[in-house]
Amino acid sequence: MQRHLISAADLTRDDAIRILDTAEEMARVADRPIKKLPTLRGRTIVNLFFEDSTRTRISFEAAEKRLSADVINFSAKGSSVSKGESLKDTAQTLEAMGVDAVVIRHGASGAPYRLANSGWIDAAVVNAGDGTHQHPTQALLDAFTMRRRLVGRDTGLGQDLGGRHITIVGDILHSRVARSNVDLLHTLGAEVTLVAPPTLLPVGIESWPCEISYDLDATLPKSDAVMMLRVQSERMNAAFFPTEREYSRRYGLDGERMARMPEHAIVMHPGPMVRGMEITAEVADSGRCTAIEQVANGVSIRMAVLYLLLGGAVFESKNAPVTLQTRTEEK
Amino acid sequence: MSKILIRGAKVLGGEPQDVLIDGRTIAATARQGEIDWSGSGLSADGAEVVEADGKVLLPGLVDLHTHLREPGREDSETVLTGTRAAASGGYTAVFAMANTFPVADTAGVVEQVYRLGQQHGYCDVQPIGAVTVGLEGRKLAELGAMHESAAGVTVFSDDGKCVDDAVIMRRALEYVKAFGGVVAQHAQEPRLTEGAQMNEGVVSAELGLGGWPAVAEESIIARDVLLAEHVGSRVHICHLSTAGSVEIVRWAKSRGIDVTAEVTPHHLLLTDELVRTYNPVYKVNPPLRTERDVHALREALADGTIDIVATDHAPHPHEDKDCEWAAAAMGMVGLETALSVVQQTMVDTGLLDWAGVADRMSFKPAEIGRAAGHGRPVSAGEPANLMLVDTAYRGSVDPAGFASRSRNTPYEGRELPGRVTHTWLRGKATFVDGKLT
Numbered sequence: 001m002q003r004h005l006i007s008a009a010d011l012t013r014d015d016a017i018r019i020l021d022t023a024e025e026m027a028r029v030a031d032r033p034i035k036k037l038p039t040l041r042g043r044t045i046v047n048l049f050f051e052d053s054t055r056t057r058i059s060f061e062a063a064e065k066r067l068s069a070d071v072i073n074f075s076a077k078g079s080s081v082s083k084g085e086s087l088k089d090t091a092q093t094l095e096a097m098g099v100d101a102v103v104i105r106h107g108a109s110g111a112p113y114r115l116a117n118s119g120w121i122d123a124a125v126v127n128a129g130d131g132t133h134q135h136p137t138q139a140l141l142d143a144f145t146m147r148r149r150l151v152g153r154d155t156g157l158g159q160d161l162g163g164r165h166i167t168i169v170g171d172i173l174h175s176r177v178a179r180s181n182v183d184l185l186h187t188l189g190a191e192v193t194l195v196a197p198p199t200l201l202p203v204g205i206e207s208w209p210c211e212i213s214y215d216l217d218a219t220l221p222k223s224d225a226v227m228m229l230r231v232q233s234e235r236m237n238a239a240f241f242p243t244e245r246e247y248s249r250r251y252g253l254d255g256e257r258m259a260r261m262p263e264h265a266i267v268m269h270p271g272p273m274v275r276g277m278e279i280t281a282e283v284a285d286s287g288r289c290t291a292i293e294q295v296a297n298g299v300s301i302r303m304a305v306l307y308l309l310l311g312g313a314v315f316e317s318k319n320a321p322v323t324l325q326t327r328t329e330e331k
Numbered sequence: 332m333s334k335i336l337i338r339g340a341k342v343l344g345g346e347p348q349d350v351l352i353d354g355r356t357i358a359a360t361a362r363q364g365e366i367d368w369s370g371s372g373l374s375a376d377g378a379e380v381v382e383a384d385g386k387v388l389l390p391g392l393v394d395l396h397t398h399l400r401e402p403g404r405e406d407s408e409t410v411l412t413g414t415r416a417a418a419s420g421g422y423t424a425v426f427a428m429a430n431t432f433p434v435a436d437t438a439g440v441v442e443q444v445y446r447l448g449q450q451h452g453y454c455d456v457q458p459i460g461a462v463t464v465g466l467e468g469r470k471l472a473e474l475g476a477m478h479e480s481a482a483g484v485t486v487f488s489d490d491g492k493c494v495d496d497a498v499i500m501r502r503a504l505e506y507v508k509a510f511g512g513v514v515a516q517h518a519q520e521p522r523l524t525e526g527a528q529m530n531e532g533v534v535s536a537e538l539g540l541g542g543w544p545a546v547a548e549e550s551i552i553a554r555d556v557l558l559a560e561h562v563g564s565r566v567h568i569c570h571l572s573t574a575g576s577v578e579i580v581r582w583a584k585s586r587g588i589d590v591t592a593e594v595t596p597h598h599l600l601l602t603d604e605l606v607r608t609y610n611p612v613y614k615v616n617p618p619l620r621t622e623r624d625v626h627a628l629r630e631a632l633a634d635g636t637i638d639i640v641a642t643d644h645a646p647h648p649h650e651d652k653d654c655e656w657a658a659a660a661m662g663m664v665g666l667e668t669a670l671s672v673v674q675q676t677m678v679d680t681g682l683l684d685w686a687g688v689a690d691r692m693s694f695k696p697a698e699i700g701r702a703a704g705h706g707r708p709v710s711a712g713e714p715a716n717l718m719l720v721d722t723a724y725r726g727s728v729d730p731a732g733f734a735s736r737s738r739n740t741p742y743e744g745r746e747l748p749g750r751v752t753h754t755w756l757r758g759k760a761t762f763v764d765g766k767l768t
């Protein structure tokens with residue numbers, strides 16, 4: 001594993017398990033009265049957001065602060081940044097201020113890859129979502145949530161998701177969450193089925209390591225987890241589907257459909273949810289829906305990623321999971 | 332006028348010959364050392380001797396698709412730098428695309444570009460006129476006025492944009508028949524390519540980049556060959572890039588439709604797998620396609636379904652490529668590497684001999700564009716538009732040495748065969764021993 005986290009596809013099974021296990025350690029920190037580790041004291045991380053996403057930004061910010069890093073938030077939205085060359089200029093400007101890592105969110109697929117591989121900067125790059133390409137920390141927090149719920153918090157340590165059936169439903173075509181999840185879940189041994197109307201599946205999807213289905217009802221009974229993706233109603237105007245009503249009738253998850261899932265199966269959503277579109281309030285508010293847990297787990301995962309990238313420990317697969325007891329500064 | 336004796340050149344890749352240039356024309360050719368001066372009134376006395384030493388002598392190359400950027404984008408290329416690049420690549424004539432600022436949609440603009448080419452003298456510049464005013468696809472430009480101007484425009488194209496309105500395309504095809512013109516279509520159905528960033532397929536699905544489907548090219552080509560048949564016009568297809576397009580053109584030719592087509596060097600060599608680097612140097616329109624398409628294009632160029640190689644030389648300043656993929660400009664420079672890429676993909680693979688290269692890169696493009704004096708046989712009495720290529724050379728591409736003002740080549744550091752050593756435009760050397768004159 002490199003010094004950057006750009007794509008979930010770059011993670012080996014051992015890398016991924018190491019991140020998940022480290023995140024469990026990090027989660028314990030959150031249970032303490034003082035939720036802080038000194039690990040990244042003196043290190044500076046910039047959250048470089050070219051696209052609005054308060055949820056992801058504050059999740060990273062919470063993770064960085066819990067690791068005692070100095071945090072700079074840079075929102076390119078609304079600033080003069082709009083032309084292409086400014087990604088390079090902005091990144092170089094920030095690096096000149098002594099930044100150790102750049103957490104980047106960008107509307108253009110590949111922008112984090114370019115930032116990490118063009119010789120523009122030396123800092124570590126963490127992809128916080130790029131266009132319709134990848135969102136690796138989202139996939140990691142999803143896998144973390146699945147492992148906790150389906151395998152167990154303690155029994156899950158060191159384990160992958162071998163043999164679990166995961167169904168992802170919705171706008172696969174425009175979803176970086178779906179791409180990242182397919183890559184990571186495959187690496188972790190899970191069997192993934194993507195469900196969507198054919199218009200919302202990319203041409204070329206046949207090479208992905210997963211199954212494709214147009215039929216949600218047929219897929220539900222064999223699913224251990226069902227992940228509902230947000231569907232933007234604007235897609236309707238580009239003729240991806242006829243009406244919101246028809247979409248939710250065919251591909252939305254309501255109480256009746258949820259009842260067809262095995263008893264242990266969970267419902268996931270990366271948020272923000274569009275209640276009444278892809279998910280009903282009944283499902284969203286049920287005990288089987290992990291949307292809120294996913295948010296909490298996101299902080300642990302991002303702590304683990306930053307810790308492993310910057311904390312001296314590299315993602316070297318053979319090493320045992322890091323334990324953090326000796327490094328806390330609880331008083 | 333001065334005389335030049337080229338000794339021991341493999342004319343069109345054949346047996347070594349001596350070629351004597353006298354003034355602006357080829358005075359004599361014969362097997363090496365066997366020019367018989369007696370009774371010819373000729374002599375090589377006082378001629379400057381160029382030892383070709385087994386290099387291949389070809390007619391000066393003709394590029395039917397060059398973007399010279401002047402007027403308007405002189406930061407990326409000018410007529411001067413672009414024609415210097417052309418001479419360095421072995422070209423003696425280039426057709427300059429109309430998508431300048433202002434657009435070459437009037438007699439005034441095409442004459443300006445034409446005169447700049449004449450003035451600089453590195454390579455003949457034949458301007459292409461826009462089909463529609465401002466390339467907007469709505470109203471025909473004054474095609475007749477551009478034809479009658481000093482520039483004598485015969486090729487019309489909205490390249491960069493597709494003439495997508497079927498009625499406008501039909502009228503343009505019909506109208507230019509009056510003076511033997513041809514419409515060169517940039518085949519891209521606009522609605523199917525909104526937000527398109529790369530070839531639509533396996534790689535775009537993974538990279539999350541907007542897809543440019545093959546059908547967006549093929550559907551326009553199918554429509555246009557049928558339109559050309561219906562109105563009895565000839566039509567030229569720019570930068571054909573897919574296996575499906577090859578099938579349509581092959582079918583059209585078999586029906587006797589007067590269609591010609593070009594392929595770029597980059598579509599003969601590179602595939603969309605390169606986009607995985609997100610390096611915009613590989614961003615081009617139409618996009619790089621798949622291995623299967625590359626093979627279909629090579630075969631089609633070999634069997635004549637595709638008539639010519641055209642560079643689509645598209646210079647862009649550094650900052651337009653030194654950015655994220657979506658923000659980057661489309662296009663790559665090509666004049667200075669075209670022949671090397673064709674040697675690698677077509678000659679070294681056995682698909683085409685050097686006579687075939689002369690046909691696809693000189694004779695045929697000159698014929699399609701009606702470039703008088705270009706694309707002529709290497710024989711006595713013909714204009715001395717010639718170039719020498721050292722086919723044994725192997726070296727890696729170094730953009731720092733380009734004559735073009737821009738460096739946006741996809742071949743930086745790549746090993747390519749062959750090197751142009753000399754170019755003569757009507758007997759005047761424009762490029763000698765690898766250096767511009």
Ligand SMILES: [Zn+2]
Nearest residue numbers: 490491517569
């Ligand atoms: Zn074009």
